[in-house]
Amino acid sequence: MSISRSFAWGEIKEHKFIYAIIIVVIGLTMTSFILENAYLNYMMQVVNDTTKILTADAAITSPECNIRDLYGTQPTIENAREIANRIEKALPEYKTAIRVTAQATYGAGASGEAVDGCTIQGINPEEDEKVTNIKNKIVEGRFFEKDDPILRGHTPLYIEVKGPGNLPDFTYGSGQRLLKYDKPYPIIVGATAAKIHPSIIKVGNVLNIIISTSGRGTKYATVTVKIIGLYESGTPTLDAMIWFMHADSLREIKGYGEIKGNEWHIPGVGTFRGFCPIEVDRNIGDTILVKGPEPLHQLDPIGQAEQLKNALESIVPGMKIFSWHDLLVYAAGSMQDVVTIMLWGSMAVTLLLCGAAIKYVMDSIVIRKTREIGSLKAFGARDRTIFKIFLYQGLFIGSLAGILGILISVLVMNIINWYGVSVQFIAGTQLDIGFVVNWLTIVIALVLPVLLSILAASMPAKRASMLPPVEALRKGEMAL
Amino acid sequence: MKNKRMPLIELRNVSKIYTQYGTEIVALNNVSLKVLPGEFVSIVGPSGSGKSTLLHCMGLLDRPTKGKVFVEGRDTSKITGKEIATLRGKKIGFVFQNYNLIPRLTVLDNVILPGLIIGKDEAKLTSKALELLEEVGIKHRADHKGVHLSGGEQQRVAIARALINDPIVIIADEPTGALDSESSSEIMELLAKLNKDRKVTIVFVSHDLDIARYGRRNILLKDGKIIKDSKESRLEEILKEASKTSKEVWR
Numbered sequence: 001m002s003i004s005r006s007f008a009w010g011e012i013k014e015h016k017f018i019y020a021i022i023i024v025v026i027g028l029t030m031t032s033f034i035l036e037n038a039y040l041n042y043m044m045q046v047v048n049d050t051t052k053i054l055t056a057d058a059a060i061t062s063p064e065c066n067i068r069d070l071y072g073t074q075p076t077i078e079n080a081r082e083i084a085n086r087i088e089k090a091l092p093e094y095k096t097a098i099r100v101t102a103q104a105t106y107g108a109g110a111s112g113e114a115v116d117g118c119t120i121q122g123i124n125p126e127e128d129e130k131v132t133n134i135k136n137k138i139v140e141g142r143f144f145e146k147d148d149p150i151l152r153g154h155t156p157l158y159i160e161v162k163g164p165g166n167l168p169d170f171t172y173g174s175g176q177r178l179l180k181y182d183k184p185y186p187i188i189v190g191a192t193a194a195k196i197h198p199s200i201i202k203v204g205n206v207l208n209i210i211i212s213t214s215g216r217g218t219k220y221a222t223v224t225v226k227i228i229g230l231y232e233s234g235t236p237t238l239d240a241m242i243w244f245m246h247a248d249s250l251r252e253i254k255g256y257g258e259i260k261g262n263e264w265h266i267p268g269v270g271t272f273r274g275f276c277p278i279e280v281d282r283n284i285g286d287t288i289l290v291k292g293p294e295p296l297h298q299l300d301p302i303g304q305a306e307q308l309k310n311a312l313e314s315i316v317p318g319m320k321i322f323s324w325h326d327l328l329v330y331a332a333g334s335m336q337d338v339v340t341i342m343l344w345g346s347m348a349v350t351l352l353l354c355g356a357a358i359k360y361v362m363d364s365i366v367i368r369k370t371r372e373i374g375s376l377k378a379f380g381a382r383d384r385t386i387f388k389i390f391l392y393q394g395l396f397i398g399s400l401a402g403i404l405g406i407l408i409s410v411l412v413m414n415i416i417n418w419y420g421v422s423v424q425f426i427a428g429t430q431l432d433i434g435f436v437v438n439w440l441t442i443v444i445a446l447v448l449p450v451l452l453s454i455l456a457a458s459m460p461a462k463r464a465s466m467l468p469p470v471e472a473l474r475k476g477e478m479a480l
Numbered sequence: 481m482k483n484k485r486m487p488l489i490e491l492r493n494v495s496k497i498y499t500q501y502g503t504e505i506v507a508l509n510n511v512s513l514k515v516l517p518g519e520f521v522s523i524v525g526p527s528g529s530g531k532s533t534l535l536h537c538m539g540l541l542d543r544p545t546k547g548k549v550f551v552e553g554r555d556t557s558k559i560t561g562k563e564i565a566t567l568r569g570k571k572i573g574f575v576f577q578n579y580n581l582i583p584r585l586t587v588l589d590n591v592i593l594p595g596l597i598i599g600k601d602e603a604k605l606t607s608k609a610l611e612l613l614e615e616v617g618i619k620h621r622a623d624h625k626g627v628h629l630s631g632g633e634q635q636r637v638a639i640a641r642a643l644i645n646d647p648i649v650i651i652a653d654e655p656t657g658a659l660d661s662e663s664s665s666e667i668m669e670l671l672a673k674l675n676k677d678r679k680v681t682i683v684f685v686s687h688d689l690d691i692a693r694y695g696r697r698n699i700l701l702k703d704g705k706i707i708k709d710s711k712e713s714r715l716e717e718i719l720k721e722a723s724k725t726s727k728e729v730w731r
Binding site for chain 2: 003006010013014371372374375376377378379380381382383385468469470473
């Protein structure tokens, strides 16, 4: 062993308690890093396996739509019906449903309720039922009926605002006053929203909502809605955000059709000028959902999703097509991003603290060992030899911490995998999934603490190596 | 063939000037000195006379502000710090007042340390170290940690360590400064024996005039200048001169 390595190891042994603490802290941080990464990989595996079991369906949107818009409002497709018909003709075993989408805010500021947001999906009940089986998910109240007042022959109150900051000024003002005699639109609300806002979200309640009618623009409509039912999709977070109206209601609100006349007559109430009745155009929609044939187990539905996308692309060239697998990957990816940011953030803080601790310990060693450094220089040690003594300490500490982190991770993962991690899917199929570690994670877990320790050690190392021998010997005498 | 009387170390018009709090302090003032093979040189002088600075310049631990230091005729002012370190490791052995043993190492490991630093073979060093330890009378403590030894024993180890690389000169800074009188005599007897039997060239600094008597050549330093050198004067004259300054602070 070279003199530098031998002395570095000697220093580590001499300061074993403080270094052990630092090594354990860095090691555990690396364990956390490896396990979190293994968990994220595991999540992606779950996504893939879920896709295998569930579905290979797709959503078609206009070309400028991105995957994030699927959770909000999609741009208008003027010939949505024609596209849906084209798909059903080309792929008879597939079913389609056109949806109209909008984002909305609701709440009752005056009664102390916080303003909240939701995405409204306008559905054709019969058509959508074939694709999504939504009727079976109603847990309270009812689904849409034929005599529901879906259309009232008017356009609601439209307001253009300059920016979101103006929103509260009109939300609970003029819209509510003008529409109080109106017969409200029926709406089906997610059960989670009802749990969050129990005083205003319940079956039978009427409330005013502000709907964005221009996609990402600034045109809003205030409408009155009546909650006719609550649904549970199985994903509580989605049930807090996604509400359902009749597609024609949203077409009317968003102005998908032809305006007829310039007066609005409400029987028994009166006639209002400037609120123009609209004849909705059912060809217009925002998204076309496509339901493929049920995938069979073990038949590579992920590949089937790709096949579906390819088939649809040839039928509707130029349109944006997202498979459910894409959506699941995006959803898992979003969670991954959050977890990854948190993970790296917490890891950075811990590692910085450990780096500072290493530097502090080595600084104190340099001060206490000044005479020793002076002696080594007197015996012919070069500056580089002294520099390497401290650098090797960093290398040893970082390597030990990295190896410790990897060993603990492997141990923990083996214990967990020994007992088994299983996921019970809706279809009743159970998958046993273990932690999935990739080599990149292992390499990072080893390299990162080594780099950190070497970096932290380099400053005291430089200071020690630059000490003139006579100064080191003199200061060492003074330190005695 | 090397000239036997060529100085091992030569200082030519060496000055060392420090700046402290904006004031220049002249530690060495135009000192010239030759150390010849086999000499046993004592350097005495009052506190602040420049003894240690002179020793540091001779031992290549410090560079002079002016003048030149030659080691075996080689001008050290023209070589890099890296070469200075190598030269120091190979040519000069150091004995410090506080022994400077590495506490966590055994006596044997302490002795071989300078050899390992300059890249010598560990096995050969070990066998040589054991011989040296026997010579300084401390072989039986070879496996002990340095810190468990008495002051006198530690200084014996330090002397063995100074000899491990067969240096041309041993530089000893107050070698008995931390020892009682009995141990001091033993250490000086040992150094004198090494000088006599092994022809090891030794230069040492001492504030103790009785210890300085062990030197066969004595140099008196005052205000950074060599006042007397027994090459030209007799020891008694030097001691007489030194006694004139006895009211000054000695260390």
